[in-house]
Amino acid sequence: MIEFRSVTKKYPDGTRAVDDFSLVLPSRKTTVFVGSSGCGKTTLLRMVNRMIDPTAGTITIDDEDISTLAPVALRRRIGYVMQNSGLLPHRKVVDNVATVPMLNGVTKSVARANALALLDTVGLDRSLADRYPSQLSGGQQQRVGVARGLAADPNILLMDEPFGAVDPIVRSELQQELIRLQRELDKTIVFVTHDIDEAFLLGHQVVILRKGGHIEQVGSPTEILANPANEFVASFIGADRGKRVLHLDESSDRRVVLDGDGRPAGVLAP
Numbered sequence: 001m002i003e004f005r006s007v008t009k010k011y012p013d014g015t016r017a018v019d020d021f022s023l024v025l026p027s028r029k030t031t032v033f034v035g036s037s038g039c040g041k042t043t044l045l046r047m048v049n050r051m052i053d054p055t056a057g058t059i060t061i062d063d064e065d066i067s068t069l070a071p072v073a074l075r076r077r078i079g080y081v082m083q084n085s086g087l088l089p090h091r092k093v094v095d096n097v098a099t100v101p102m103l104n105g106v107t108k109s110v111a112r113a114n115a116l117a118l119l120d121t122v123g124l125d126r127s128l129a130d131r132y133p134s135q136l137s138g139g140q141q142q143r144v145g146v147a148r149g150l151a152a153d154p155n156i157l158l159m160d161e162p163f164g165a166v167d168p169i170v171r172s173e174l175q176q177e178l179i180r181l182q183r184e185l186d187k188t189i190v191f192v193t194h195d196i197d198e199a200f201l202l203g204h205q206v207v208i209l210r211k212g213g214h215i216e217q218v219g220s221p222t223e224i225l226a227n228p229a230n231e232f233v234a235s236f237i238g239a240d241r242g243k244r245v246l247h248l249d250e251s252s253d254r255r256v257v258l259d260g261d262g263r264p265a266g267v268l269a270p
């Protein structure tokens with residue numbers, strides 16, 4: 001369990017990126033921070049592995065105050081996946097994945113063998129192991145980024161807009177893959193996005209944020225969709241435009257679900 005208690009981050013220039021933020025992120029669940037640009041999502045995420053330290057307040061992991069832990073050691077036991085994969089360009093795929101375990105003291109041969117197994121886990125062919133990142137597609141690079149984030153077998157995986165830079169079809173594949181991985185691996189995932197559809201798809205707990213890391217609403221996708229807390233949330237999730245209000249068309253022999261604009265969204269199983 002990760003807990004933020006009255007956490008504030010004020011940057012040296014005076015910007016209050018996060019202002020008195022408190023929240024519990026349950027273990028083995030995916031919590032998604034969603035909100036528009038500049039609302040403090042990345043700052044919140046990076047405070048979990050001490051890439052950024054809060055100005056006030058405390059963050060605990062399983063009741064341990066992380067300010068008492070050495071940042072480098074903490075970072076090596078928390079997976080981190082970022083938007084542009086962050087792979088080292090001059091290292092082969094397999095070595096990108098094996099780096100952190102080797103820094104943690106795992107021998108090269110074991111780290112490489114584990115890295116190959118992780119390529120299977122994220123749905124990549126092992127034949128790509130000896131390529132350099134530039135020889136992969138954007139989607140493949142992101143998969144390697146996820147494999148690298150998992151390499152030290154962390155309990156916690158931080159993901160900062162990891163699928164933001166790939167096309168919609170690949171993005172959808174990566175999202176499905178992450179849902180599968182979460183079921184299989186049972187990690188505590190903290191995921192940042194500005195895309196509410198992605199947040200609802202991936203999040204067990206969705207946190208809708210406004211400037212300064214202010215929580216507008218927190219809940220499961222179902223809770224938020226059924227009861228948006230205020231007009232800001234209603235507008236953010238598209239409820240005000242009727243986008244998410246679905247209708248049933250039973251005029252034919254099949255029951256067709258229509259979205260707010262009358263477009264078919266799916267067919268109900270008989």
Ligand SMILES: Nc1ncnc2c1ncn2[C@@H]1O[C@H](COP(=O)(O)OP(=O)(O)OP(=O)(O)O)[C@@H](O)[C@H]1O
Nearest residue numbers: 011013015017036037038039040041042043044194
């Ligand atoms: N190093 C910094 N110095 C000063 N201000 C910063 C710094 N980093 C971020 N900020 C400011 O803090 C606020 C929150 O930034 P943050 O990157 O956490 O937002 P975000 O929600 O992740 O945005 P985006 O979706 O654009 O990545 C913004 O106003 C940003 O300009």
